[in-house]
Amino acid sequence: MTSVDEQARHGGRIRDAARTQAEILDVATQEFARAGYDGARVDEIAARTRTTKRMIYYYFGGKEQLFTAVLERAYGVIREAEQQLDVEHLDPVAAIRRLAEVTFDHHEAHPDFIRLVSIENIHGAEHIAASEKLGKIGSPALDVIRRILAAGQESGLFTADVDAVDLHAMISSFCFFRVANRHTFGALFGRDLVDPAQREHYRTMLGDMVIAYLTAERAAD
Amino acid sequence: MTSVDEQARHGGRIRDAARTQAEILDVATQEFARAGYDGARVDEIAARTRTTKRMIYYYFGGKEQLFTAVLERAYGVIREAEQQLDVEHLDPVAAIRRLAEVTFDHHEAHPDFIRLVSIENIHGAEHIAASEKLGKIGSPALDVIRRILAAGQESGLFTADVDAVDLHAMISSFCFFRVANRHTFGALFGRDLVDPAQREHYRTMLGDMVIAYLTAERAAD
DNA sequence: TGACTAACGTACTAGTTCGTACATTAGCTG
């Protein structure tokens, strides 16, 4: 009997632990991002999977751990993207601008991730705290920023008093707000921050802002 | 019989519709901010009030409308703060910096409001859309920004191509992120963005950033 | 002062939702 026949015999499904887990994570990511932690329904996640609720508890233990697993995978994706960052060959100004653009693009491309982070903040980052993986991730982007900043400061292009974590916060703020607060901002000010027609405008604005901050003359502290 | 005796007779409580509604709104604000919309419990809100759940439905109609009422009041507070903004007598640079500082201070002073806005964004701003009040609020801050920008651009201090709504978004991004993402940022990067010892640092950083952006030379579009 | 209504309280229900006990089977391994 062929493998295809096997599948047919069991309704098209074969046992595949990794695949089942991945599918649960996919659907769970969508559901948590859609409705928040408490708004998400375990039954709904199960229903949209080719498996059953039983499997969620079998593999993840419970709703809390499932959400933690979703977060771990989501953060893993951005970490990978950051690791592929290759800006060392650029001059400091171009490198920072490129970094800002990559951050901008990643936020725009992953609104579900942004929502998950918002949700996790509502819950005081307790799942990150409970995760062994997420605690000691470290950020590849941060290392990149440190190197660019050092180069820029040494060459005198950048003002000397800027910290890498602060700069990361500054860039993230803009990218995050634009996606996360899209709805309230749109409702209150009548402007869609994620309007494709405005994409280049805001992308440039972010770069201009960061570079202006880094190259501006400031009163010494 | 004195008023005090009256109160004593009924367990210290007098009938006062306005007061009951205000108390429900106070507690509901805390509860929604604490746990999110779906995480919030109507029973919990009622329990922490001097009245009962029955009154929540009597005055507000339901959980959804209660949350909308909470949002309406929260936005009212920030609108009032913005209306008291008095920076017209300052030069454009000082005026923008003052505006940024006021925004910064307000975000820091009202973390519950920030959480409510995050929550409302998770739900696609549907309560704002459903609210008659919130639709046509308009932002006093936006008018102020428009005037300062016009003055700054006319005097040649500021670059000409900056829009008021965009600048508002820029300032809000930083202030919002610092409070809203405090927990995940702290857990991942080991830095508390709301640490009082760092307050002046970030407050200055925001002003520097905005002024640098507004006064920088840029390639024409 | 009597009666009318807004304001309030109690007790309950219908529906939901996380989680689990129990039963079954696919597929590997010796």
Next chain:
DNA sequence: CAGCTAATGTACGAACTAGTACGTTAGTCA
């Protein structure tokens, strides 16, 4: 190929939760 275990499915329950039916009382006004 026998048997063992990881993987899976079904059916159910206990607890929670938004919302309500019904009853009571305070305060005002004719």
